[in-house]
Amino acid sequence: MKFTSLIAYASLISAASASAVPKVSDSSTNSSTVIGDATILNFLLIFENLENALYTGALGSFTQDDFINDGLPTWSRGRFEQISAHEQAIVASLSDAVGSNAIQACNYSLPYTSPSSFTELAEFISGVSVAAHLGVSQYNTNSETATIAASVLSTKARHAAWIAAPVNKHNAWSGAFDTPLSFNVAYTLAAQYMSGCPSTNPSLPFTAYPSLTIANATAGQSAAVSAASNVTIEGQYIAFFSGLSTTFVQVQEGQVVIPNDSMGISYAVLTSSKSLADDSTIMAGVAAVQVDFNSYGLRE
Structure with a gap:
């Protein structure tokens, strides 16, 4: 694989x-x-x-x-x-x-x-x-x-x-x-x-989000976005977590432009806010986005 x-x-x-x-x-x-x-x-x-x-x-x-x-x-x-x-x-x-x-x-x-x-x-x-x-x-x-x-x-x-x-x-x-x-x-x-999981496990205060997919991700290019059937994606934002930075890009016509400076792996969620991605705004996730780069630090 x-x-x-x-x-x-x-x-x-x-x-x-x-x-x-x-x-x-x-x-x-x-x-x-x-x-x-x-x-x-x-x-x-x-x-x-x-x-x-x-x-x-x-x-x-x-x-x-x-x-x-x-x-x-x-x-x-x-x-x-x-x-x-x-x-x-x-x-x-x-x-x-x-x-x-x-x-x-x-x-x-x-x-x-x-x-x-x-x-x-x-x-x-x-x-x-x-x-x-x-x-x-x-x-x-x-x-x-x-x-x-x-x-x-x-x-x-x-x-x-x-x-x-x-x-x-x-x-x-x-x-x-x-x-x-x-x-x-x-x-x-x-x-x-x-x-x-065992029924005897203690209850923990964590939950999983509905599904999110970002297909064919290339830095600076549009990629197709899809989510669980009960989630509206149009007009919402994709928050890309990379390092200590978060970049917000609006979803338009089912597409999102991958940040031009993306390198390596970033993690993306669908959020209703253009500046906040936490449990109060996240609607779906998590898509892993990989942009390869070579030993000279240049994207491939």
Whole structure:
């Protein structure tokens, strides 16, 4: 599976049903919601459990010969074994920190069929996980929780860069700053892979948005926008999250112009505002938009 097709797949996110994803409260998380340490760590466990399942499943399915025969470097599977061990340790550490209220792993639907399609999916999910960890960092008020989360974040950023560059021959970064994602934006990206969770999991105040797709994205050019059938897109705005910046572009005739300075991956949501993209304005999401660039920093 090519990276561009994976991104297209990743943008086809359906609204998550209550039975398919971790139990959520009736209201979305917003800036006025009080987020405690246990909720923060459980939010991070959503992504750690997902990644743990991804690596464990793929390594259990594909041998060293499978990796080599699929054109991957001879050393790649061994490194993925190390990453898998890291994920298991992170899950155990976060779960221990939360205690008896720690969420348990869900069932997952992970669309890989070969070692190379696994590494492409691992690149995307690891990048989303970094963005999720970065986005919640502002809520860490407990020094112990903040230290755990920061230590995990730095390791995960190394994982994401290694998978992208040496393994998949893609860009290891999108710019000078990584992109932080808010709770519900990040949760929407994870929820698409969840097919069922334990009923004993604690209720968490996160919810997934209706689906949004942006097809054939090229910097400076128009791309087709579509959303769930109950969402009006015409005249609304697409907010592109890239690094620490957000760019708003109006949807006109079902099209949106991709920001001319786009490079690497950005995350897009449909919003009713031309200057605000939060839970009060976001109507649908999240589409992942990839604009490749070469080793000289020039778009391809």
